[in-house]
Amino acid sequence: MKTYEDLANIIFPDIDETIEDLEKKYPPRNCKGEVTRFAPSPTGFLHTGSLFTSLVSKKVAESSDGVFYLRLEDTDQKREVVGAKETLVSGLKTFGVTPDEGFDIPHEHGEYGPYLQSNRRNIYRIVLKELVKRGDVYPCFCSSDDLNKLREFQERNKMVPGYYGEFAKCRNLTVDEAISRIENGEPYVLRFKSHGDHENKIECEDLIRGRISISENDLDVVVLKSDGLPTYHFAHVVDDHFMRTTIVIRGEEWISSLPLHVEMFKRLNFPLVKYAHLPLIMKMDNGKKRKFSKRKDPEANVSYFLENGYPPVSLIVYLMTIVNSNFEEWLVGRNVLDFNEFKFSFSKMSLDGALFDLKKLDYYSKEVIASFDIDTLFNNVKKYAEQYDTDLNELINRDETYFKSILNIERDGPHPRKDYAKYKDIYPSIRFFYRDQYEEIVRDSGIAFNPKFEKTLIHEILLESTSLYSCLDETSWFEGLKEIASKHSFAKDTKTFKANPSDYLGHVGDVAEMLRITFTGSRRSPNLYQTLHILGEDEMNSRIAFIASTLLK
RNA sequence: GGCCCGUUGGAGAAGAGGCUUAACUCAUAUCCCUUUCAAGGAUACAUUCAUGGGUUCGAAUCCCGUACGGGUCACCA
Numbered sequence: 001m002k003t004y005e006d007l008a009n010i011i012f013p014d015i016d017e018t019i020e021d022l023e024k025k026y027p028p029r030n031c032k033g034e035v036t037r038f039a040p041s042p043t044g045f046l047h048t049g050s051l052f053t054s055l056v057s058k059k060v061a062e063s064s065d066g067v068f069y070l071r072l073e074d075t076d077q078k079r080e081v082v083g084a085k086e087t088l089v090s091g092l093k094t095f096g097v098t099p100d101e102g103f104d105i106p107h108e109h110g111e112y113g114p115y116l117q118s119n120r121r122n123i124y125r126i127v128l129k130e131l132v133k134r135g136d137v138y139p140c141f142c143s144s145d146d147l148n149k150l151r152e153f154q155e156r157n158k159m160v161p162g163y164y165g166e167f168a169k170c171r172n173l174t175v176d177e178a179i180s181r182i183e184n185g186e187p188y189v190l191r192f193k194s195h196g197d198h199e200n201k202i203e204c205e206d207l208i209r210g211r212i213s214i215s216e217n218d219l220d221v222v223v224l225k226s227d228g229l230p231t232y233h234f235a236h237v238v239d240d241h242f243m244r245t246t247i248v249i250r251g252e253e254w255i256s257s258l259p260l261h262v263e264m265f266k267r268l269n270f271p272l273v274k275y276a277h278l279p280l281i282m283k284m285d286n287g288k289k290r291k292f293s294k295r296k297d298p299e300a301n302v303s304y305f306l307e308n309g310y311p312p313v314s315l316i317v318y319l320m321t322i323v324n325s326n327f328e329e330w331l332v333g334r335n336v337l338d339f340n341e342f343k344f345s346f347s348k349m350s351l352d353g354a355l356f357d358l359k360k361l362d363y364y365s366k367e368v369i370a371s372f373d374i375d376t377l378f379n380n381v382k383k384y385a386e387q388y389d390t391d392l393n394e395l396i397n398r399d400e401t402y403f404k405s406i407l408n409i410e411r412d413g414p415h416p417r418k419d420y421a422k423y424k425d426i427y428p429s430i431r432f433f434y435r436d437q438y439e440e441i442v443r444d445s446g447i448a449f450n451p452k453f454e455k456t457l458i459h460e461i462l463l464e465s466t467s468l469y470s471c472l473d474e475t476s477w478f479e480g481l482k483e484i485a486s487k488h489s490f491a492k493d494t495k496t497f498k499a500n501p502s503d504y505l506g507h508v509g510d511v512a513e514m515l516r517i518t519f520t521g522s523r524r525s526p527n528l529y530q531t532l533h534i535l536g537e538d539e540m541n542s543r544i545a546f547i548a549s550t551l552l553k
Numbered sequence: 554g555g556c557c558c559g560u561u562g563g564a565g566a567a568g569a570g571g572c573u574u575a576a577c578u579c580a581u582a583u584c585c586c587u588u589u590c591a592a593g594g595a596u597a598c599a600u601u602c603a604u605g606g607g608u609u610c611g612a613a614u615c616c617c618g619u620a621c622g623g624g625u626c627a628c629c630a
């Protein structure tokens with residue numbers, strides 16, 4: 001007659017260490033703050049929702065003088081994607097949600113590692129060995145086929161599906177039988193023997209939701225898969241205990257497995273961590289709310305924002321508006337770039353999923369871009385262009401100083417221009433500054449002067465305007481423009497014109513438009529005077545001559 | 554379907570029994586400013602808090618039911 005101890009030794013012949021040893025190896029931290037973590041699995045890109053979760057985790061640690069670490073949950077090799085680890089690490093860095101400790105490339109850092117779950121195999125096996133000894137974990141030889149049949153049977157009979165109670169066949173196997181099947185080479189998994197009863201309710205405390213009452217877990221879940229790696233549930237309990245996490249911050253989708261986790265903590269005699277379950281970020285789809293989807297929503301991938309040239313802080317600021325409801329009010333009257341000084345609190349967190357609002361992102365992104373000083377802006381744009389925007393990059397490389405002066409139009413003063421929500425918007429609106437591009441614009445879309453005015457008149461005004469270049473400042477330049485306008489029977493300002501429209505051909509605005517179209521090929525452009533001086537006198541004259549010649553054809 | 558969580562304007566939301574004529578931000582609309590645009594300024598936009606009932610002198614706020622939305626039921630996390 002064999003014992004659980006024999007079983008444990010057969011399953012884990014190489015394990016000598018105990019939970020006790022692990023407790024000594026990973027002692028409680030001497031850190032007064034909260035210990036939080038971000039624990040993604042390397043199955044693809046950095047998800048916008050994950051960024052949100054990690055942002056909150058980072059904020060909580062930061063505001064309590066604690067630790068925020070990164071742990072990679074790579075226990076599902078089938079889903080693992082090459083390069084995903086790097087993407088995750090670099091993603092966090094570019095968004096400024098940098099961990100204090102944990103997984104990193106090339107080397108992880110911290111005293112509580114390894115921070116890559118596949119390297120923690122032995123830790124799980126040590127804990128598991130003890131659980132087998134205690135009879136809390138048992139081998140299960142059911143095939144996925146058996147499991148499917150069980151499930152179908154349960155569904156047919158309208159029973160709760162799952163491996164539990166009387167349906168948990170392998171839980172009642174004798175130790176002798178289990179041992180002989182293992183020795184026969186039969187594949188098996190390890191399951192946790194639940195003591196729970198579905199009829200009993202337990203109360204769980206959630207930092208955001210308060211008390212949640214849920215039925216006890218009664219499922220004998222798999223804790224060790226046949227490939228020797230643990231499942232999420234088990235790894236979560238072991239890792240967050242030995243890495244000394246104090247608050248587990250994760251998505252709302254985990255609430256339903258909370259009873260299982262609570263039961264495991266109890267049976268392991270580990271003090272229960274605190275939990276905070278975050279609302280999911282949602283998306284409107286055909287009038288229905290649903291959670292962000294990897295496949296359907298490009299914005300679910302954080303790189304969407306990078307590719308479009310949103311400054312990373314813009315996304316973070318936007319996410320902050322969802323994180324805490326009082327953030328926006330706090331921000332009023334402050335510089336957006338000071339967003340980091342905001343104090344996070346769980347109580348100001350909403351309970352239901354927010355719809356992702358691109359328009360609001362754009363609004364804050366304009367604020368962010370307008371708040372950058374010109375050098376920062378220039379460097380950011382340059383980096384963006386190098387990576388994602390070849391057209392823009394080509395223009396920048398022609399002459400950086402020239403490009404910088406374009407970027408800097410109307411950025412001084414109390415109300416800097418806010419025309420870009422993302423760097424992708426830059427190229428189409430500034431390319432007219434470059435001669436070849438300008439000619440392309442004129443060729444492709446033509447020159448559309450207001451047909452109200454005679455071509456000869458436009459021609460005359462254009463030629464006269466060349467003398468204005470020497471004006472020393474914008475005021476005198478504009479005065480000069482008014483003189484020209486007035487000379488040709490245009491009102492000097494809109495008001496005068498509106499008072500007696502029949503007395504005039506038009507107003508200065510019409511005259512300015514002629515110049516604007518001539519220089520930029522468009523009726524809309526940034527400040528004309530500054531534009532003119534960036535182009536330079538020669539270029540101005542050349543463009544006037546170019547357009548003027550077409551007028552007299 | 555079982556279980557869990559949630560429900561205040563188009564969106565994010567404040568609100569903890571009387572101070573709410575429901576804050577603040579985005580969006581939208583109109584007006585002002587203005588040589589165009591981007592801004593900036595002003596105003597408007599929920600007679601009502603999913604719904605039905607209850608508790609109370611008094612409810613968006615407390616209780617119960619209903620509806621709706623979301624999540625979850627894997628050897629995925």
